[in-house]
Amino acid sequence: MPRQVLIVTSILCLLSGGLGLWLGYERFSLTESDVIAAAAARWSADTGVSDLSSCIAYARPEGDVWLELTCGMDDLKRRYVFDHGGNLIGSSEADT
Secondary structure, three states: OOHHHHHHHHHHHHHHHHHHHHHHHHHHOOOHHHHHHHHHHHHHHHHOOOOHHHEEEEEEEEOOEEEEEEEOOHHHOEEEEEEOOOOEEEEEEOOO
8 A cells, every 4th residue: 555545544534533532522511501501591582581590400311301491480481402412402382
């Protein structure tokens, strides 16, 4: 095998391994606090209310669901459901 092919292949392997480690670390470093803060900011944007202290999080290890957050009271109450990657998989007006 030519030396140049071996060098290029080695460099591509190292780069892909480094990218995999970096992406894995980004996913691993996501905390519940990060998700709760993002959900509170989303609720604030949805309702126009600036009080972010009215969000309550529940861990729901059922299937794809990681966290369920309920924010607000009465007419402004919303429910947000997140998966283990921190992705929003459902949102609705919560039952009062």
